[in-house]
Amino acid sequence: MPKLTIVTDAWHPQVNGVVRSIETTNRELKAMGVEVSMITPEPFRSIPMPTYPEIRLSLATPGRIGRMIEAQRPDYVHIATEGPLGLMARHWCIRNKRPFSTTYHTRFPEYVAARLPVPLAWLYAFVRWFHNRGGACMVATESLRRELAARGINNLCLWSRGIDTAHFRPREKSEKPFGLPRPIFMTVGRVAVEKNLPAFLDLDLPGSKVVVGDGPAREELQARYPDVLFTGVKHGEDLARAYAEADVFVFPSKTDTFGNTILEALASGVPVAAYPVTGPVDIIPAGSNAGALDHDLQIACIAALQASPASARRLAETYSWEAATQQFFDNVVEAKEQRRKRGLRQRFGARPAEIDAHGRPATE
Secondary structure (H helix, E strand, O other): OOEEEEEOOOOOOOOOHHHHHHHHHHHHHHHHOOEEEEEOOOOOOEEEEOOEEEEEEEOOOHHHHHHHHHHHOOOEEEEOOOOHHHHHHHHHHHHOOOOOEEEOOOOHHHHHHOOOOOOHHHHHHHHHHHHOOOOEEEEOOHHHHHHHHHOOOOOEEEOOOOOOOOOOOOOOOOOOHHHOOOOEEEEEOOOOHHHOOHHHHOOOOOOEEEEEEOOOOHHHHHHHOOOOEEEEOOOHHHHHHHHHHOOEEEEOOOOOOOOHHHHHHHHOOOOEEEOOOOOHHHHOOOOOOOEEEOOOHHHHHHHHOOOOHHHHHHHHOOOOHHHHHHHHHHHHHHHHHHHHHHHHHHHHOOOHHHEOOOOOEOOO
16 A cells, blocks of 8 residues: 655645645545545644734644654655645655655735735745746646746646535525525635635626635624624535525735635536636636626626536536545646656766666666
8 A cells, every 4th residue: 555645834724725635635535545644733823824813833843854754754745835844844855865756735925925025036946946846746737737837846747636515515595594584695615815705896897795614814804894704614514505596706916826716616516707717717618607707706607607507517616626626636647757867867877768677777
């Protein structure tokens, strides 16, 4: 049975797409026969992240992380985040010549620049430094792969996402959900600056607006938009029922790398309105009638009212967690192979095509 260690700074009690993706992938990996061990913030002392105290920064050392990895005796190591645990794991892997793969889950440079006066060029230099030493850097969409390749990030490969279509599904709609008049325009996710929520909340739309989720910007936005219903965080069946009550799901973010909430809405039979940016353009193809994309979000919202709930559901059904997890594990295996070939190139000076299946220069 292959053994995999995943190192992540994003974990419970955080509620976000990164945590959900890792959690679901773990479940599918175990069903595939992969033994998964986790290194998460749970056993570490931590401090609140400046400007976002809900996220805790673990206080760890490379030595402690290394001992934890060694104790798990993995065949493969995957580093999911660029936070303190990810940095320590990266340091240990490089020092000990251990192959590893990484994931570019979030637009780290844009998220930091939205909170701190740090130039984007510096932040992307850090991203290149972090990810280029791994054997594979996984991204969720083809458009993001092209974008990051143009910024000098190497070894990029695709890892898509899936959706639980039994949990998120169309349901009978209430006449006045949440006690509000229809149509219901809803968004779900972290209530934070990078989600660009005012672009949605400022729109002049018929019916009602609902925000499901919590975060550092909620208090300010709730005071600023008294006519908008902020429900707070919902989980499980409550979340699934909330999605199914919406008439249009609005995704105002321009910085997400995928948009798991888009799939959750589509699976619930709710058309999506969004900007034509990375994530939405990759999930919602032109002519699908599952939603509407426009640089004017108001136009997209009104057009999405005419989209087909059945088409939204059919599109979601094409996303399988089983297929996405197989893609993930194939990338993990390939990352180790790439590290082996890199070592052989350094030893023999051979290019990848000149290295045979036995790890020797093919020209010998």
